[in-house]
Amino acid sequence: MTLATLACASGVGLFQTAGPDELAAQLANRVAAALNTALAERGVASLALSGGRSPEPFLRHLATLPLDWARIRVTLVDERWVPVEHPDSNAGLLRRCLPQALETAQWMPLYQGISPQADAEQVDLHLAGWLPLDVVVLGMGNDGHTASLFPGMPGLAQALAVDAPQLCLAIPAQAGRAERLSLSGRALRTAGLQLLAISGDDKRRTLIRALESRDAGLPISAFLAPPLDIYYSPPG
Numbered sequence: 001m002t003l004a005t006l007a008c009a010s011g012v013g014l015f016q017t018a019g020p021d022e023l024a025a026q027l028a029n030r031v032a033a034a035l036n037t038a039l040a041e042r043g044v045a046s047l048a049l050s051g052g053r054s055p056e057p058f059l060r061h062l063a064t065l066p067l068d069w070a071r072i073r074v075t076l077v078d079e080r081w082v083p084v085e086h087p088d089s090n091a092g093l094l095r096r097c098l099p100q101a102l103e104t105a106q107w108m109p110l111y112q113g114i115s116p117q118a119d120a121e122q123v124d125l126h127l128a129g130w131l132p133l134d135v136v137v138l139g140m141g142n143d144g145h146t147a148s149l150f151p152g153m154p155g156l157a158q159a160l161a162v163d164a165p166q167l168c169l170a171i172p173a174q175a176g177r178a179e180r181l182s183l184s185g186r187a188l189r190t191a192g193l194q195l196l197a198i199s200g201d202d203k204r205r206t207l208i209r210a211l212e213s214r215d216a217g218l219p220i221s222a223f224l225a226p227p228l229d230i231y232y233s234p235p236g
Contacts, residue, residue, distance in 0.1 A: 003204055003232065006211035013229035020199050023233040024057035027197055030229075031135055032065040034193045038134040039071055046073040046130045048183060048191070050139040050147070051090025058137075058197065059097035069104040073130050077138060077188060078148035079110035081119070081170075081179040088178070110181040116170035120181055123168040127183075131167075132190035142202045144210055144218030148182035150175075151217050160185035160222040185222055192227060196220070199233040207232075 007014035017023040031047070038045035049055065076090050084091045091109045095102055108126055112119040138146050145151060148171045149159055159169055164186035171180040188194070198207060207230070210218045 001208070001212065003208055003211075003230075006208060007230060010211055010224055011226045012224060015229065015231045017231065017233040020054075020057060020233050020235075023197060023199060023231050024061050027058050027137070027195065027231050028061035028065060030193075030195065030231075031062060031137065032067055034135050035067055035072060038192075039068060044071050044073065046075075046133045046135070048075050048077045048133055048136045048188070049094065050077050050137050050197075051079065051093050052139055054139055054197070054199065055137070056093065056097055059094065063098045063101060067101070069101045072101075073106040073108065074102065075108040075123075075127065075130075075183075076110050077136060077146075078171075078180060078182040081111060081116045081181060083111065083113065084109070110168065116172075116179045116181060120166065120168045120170040123181065124166055127167045127187060131187070132192065133187070134191060135193045136188050136191035136195065138188070138194065138196045138220075138223065140196060140198050140203055140207065140220050142206055144206050144215075144220050146196075146220045146223065147188065148180040149185070149219040150177070151219060156219065157216065160219060162186055162189055189223070194223060194228045195231060196223065196228060197231045200235045204232060 035045040079090045080088050082089050112122050140146050143151055164184040167187040169182050169184055171182050173179045210221045214221050
């Protein structure tokens with residue numbers, strides 16, 4: 001079955017673009033519109049963003065759009081346990097792509113520099129006052145992971161659960177991956193607008209497999225339901 005057919009059957013929206021640049025622009029416009037709606041309705045808005053390499057064009061486009069960042073709360077869906085100066089830091093990516101926004105926004109980094117567990121506990125306490133989130137932007141790896149919720153990791157089912165005991169989790173190092181911090185399924189699924197942005201044939205095939213099988217071993221499967229919308233582009 002096609003991605004469009006499976007997305008429709010699952011009740012999730014699908015926006016297919018001509019390429020990564022169009023995806024970045026459409027995604028940024030969608031996020032900005034949702035944040036402006038929240039600001040108009042409640043005077044404050046909250047946004048959780050993904051890191052890595054793929055989001056950079058989207059983030060740079062978002063930086064050009066008219067938003068009152070002083071009234072927007074910004075955090076990450078996950079982070080490697082490294083300081084902002086480290087080349088793998090997602091916070092560093094946001095600082096490079098959204099410099100003025102982060103200077104103005106209510107910014108909550110996941111990395112606090114104490115220890116992974118202590119940092120997760122601090123973020124948990126702070127994030128509780130932000131819920132529900134307004135917008136969450138997720139990515140996905142070829143293995144079906146999203147945020148830092150990986151296939152086969154200990155405690156995966158609990159981490160993905162709507163009633164997960166924690167909002168932020170310390171993810172131990174394993175399989176060559178550094179220690180990480182990640183928002184849980186409970187935190188991520190509070191968002192009124194949940195967006196998944198992917199590009200390329202490999203990720204499309206993984207997403208199709210997740211939609212077809214609802215395989216609990218693919219963490220992205222836990223999010224493939226309304227109010228999620230998928231933005232997909234072929235490789236650039």
